[in-house]
Amino acid sequence: MPSRLTRRQFLAVPAALGATALLPGGLVTALAQETPPLPDLSDWSRVRAQFSLDPAWMHFASFFIASHPAPVREAIEAWRRAMDRDPFRVIEHGMFEDDAHNIPLQVRTTIARYLGGQAEEVALTRSTTESLALVYHGLPLKDGDEVLATTHDHYSHHESIRLATRRAGASMRRIPLFEDAAGATVDALTGRLLQALRPETRVVGLTWVHSSTGIRLPIREMARALKERRPDVLLVVDGVHGIGAADETIATMGADYFCAGCHKWMFAPRGTGLIWANAENWARLTPVVPNFSDIESYNAWAEGREPASPTNAARMMPGGFHAFEHQWAMGAAFAMHEKMGRARVAARIRVLNDQLKAGLAGNRKVRIHTPVSGDLSAGLVAFEVDGMKPDAVVARLLEQRIIASTSPYAVSYARLAPSLVNTPEEVERAARAVNAIAT
Ligand SMILES: Cc1ncc(COP(=O)(O)O)c(C=O)c1O
Known part of the structure; x- marks a missing residue:
């Protein structure tokens, strides 16, 4: 076993014939040839025409789970055709080729552009729920620590905190940020949060756009006030109903961990999500699920040692083989949003x-x-x-x-x-x- 394995050797996959034998010019070029360019999205009727929603109904619950627009359907179908033709070589190449050909890395690059961050800061997941669970279970919580959430957060958020704090011997507290969402103000929301902090508070969990009342928290202002008062407290944001609906540069919004499914307002394939964090915050986490993305994890395993470098986004991405035709088509949704503006x-x-x-x-x-x-x-x-x-x-x-x-x-x-x-x-x-x- 060589001491430094290449991506291709990752998981002991034998060298393939090389994707060029299968798909001249590489997978991405091949995909581009199989999928039409992004359509004209300059007016809303053209955007609407991308969805094959049943016109007999008025769809006012699209945020629940997305209908795939045409560019996303086409990207999924192109990947599916390629994988059905030759699953071994397509997936082996896309997963384990060098960085220039690595498909998840290309997807992360497209997403990072939309978020205003770097590809290495983005982890791909399957949902908001999975993102939140990975973050809270990855945090170094210990006996006596507190996670402060609000009474308004989603089941997936509360349960992620409950399960993670229970394992760590930490505790969870929920506070109302308002009695009446419609009457909330930036100052009152921020004031309530600051008032609730205790010396043992290590993490704050907030929801950007609440699916209970529709309020959109001023995360930028709240994060700034939180960090001024308590720079040691980490902020986790469930952002699923903000991403793709609000005009924000998410990577600079002030969240330490931004968690979101991409299968709601972003229109990415069902079963896709993300976590964004900077390198310092990724390094705080302990992975929960073995990954297939970080070569150092594999090297360390092969050599019977702990990974030498700090945790990064790739190491936090759940491994195992997935519905890759969905994950790899995420870029089409982000590109569509980029084009719409x-x-x-x-x-x-x-x-x-x-x-x-x-x-x-x-x-x-x-x-x-x-x-x-x-x-x-x-x-x-x-x-x-x-x-x-x-x-x-x-x-x-x-x-x-x-x-x-x-x-x-x-x-x-x-x-x-x-x-x-x-x-x-x-x-x-x-x-x-x-x-x-x-x-
Ligand atoms: C605020 C909020 N968080 C999390 C979720 C769960 O999302 P996902 O299906 O991506 O796990 C929902 C579902 O609608 C939600 O409204």
Whole structure:
């Protein structure tokens, strides 16, 4: 066994014939030849045309799980065809070839461009849930440490903290950041967070855009205040409903660990997600799942020693073979968002959500829980109709062929989520339908 293994020798995969024999010019060139260039996305009807959503329905719950737009479907299909033709050589080449040909690294590079960070700072995962679990279980928590979360976070976030703190002998505390999301202010949100810190607090967990009320936390301001007060406390952000919906440079937002699924607002393949962190914060973590991406892990295993270098993003990426046609097609979604423009996407989502809120605002039987301001909200409008259970509201909307959803929290609301797949006309019809129910 050589002391320094190449990527190709990683996992004792024998040298393949070389991908050039299979796919002249390499896998990426071959993929490019098999997939059409990104379409014209200069107006919203063209964007909407990329989705094969059933036109008989109005889709206001797209944030739940994405419908793959055409560029993503085509990328998945191209990879699938290549893998079905020759799974060994395509996957072996894509995974274990040198960095210039490594497909996950190319995907991470495309994602990093969107986040405003570096490829080496991005770990690929399968969901928000997996990202959060990897981070919290990787943190060096010990007996007596506290993780501070909020009462508003998702099940996946709370459970990741509960399971990780339980193993470490640490504790978890949840605080409300507001009583009424619609009335929240930046100062009040920040003040509540700072007030709640205790000497034993080691980590704070926040959710960027809440799927319970639709509030968008001012993470940048809250992170700045947190670090000023307690530079030793790490900030973990569940960002799944912000990425692809808000105009932010995520890598500079102030999160130490940014966790998100990419299969909601980003429209990446179902079963894809990410973690972003800088090198210093990756180095704090202990991996939970063996990886197939970091050669030092394999060298150390082969030589019967611990990895010599600090933990990095590649070492935290869950190994084992995955649905690679999905993971490797993530880049198509990020490229599509890049072409649409982050600011333009966020502005469109804001206009549609403003329209819906305005359409419901005059109805005294409708209580909107999402802040009116687009500065404290994104793509979700959570509301209640006087005297009706949220499920009943959703059922009534469904009768009108409007797909809404209820929030899966202890206190549940009805939600409509105007997104890039909707038109102002659809938003108008949804508002009218809610107002007709709430009479
Ligand atoms: C705020 C929030 N976090 C996490 C999740 C779980 O996402 P995933 O399916 O990517 O694990 C959801 C699901 O909708 C969510 O709303």
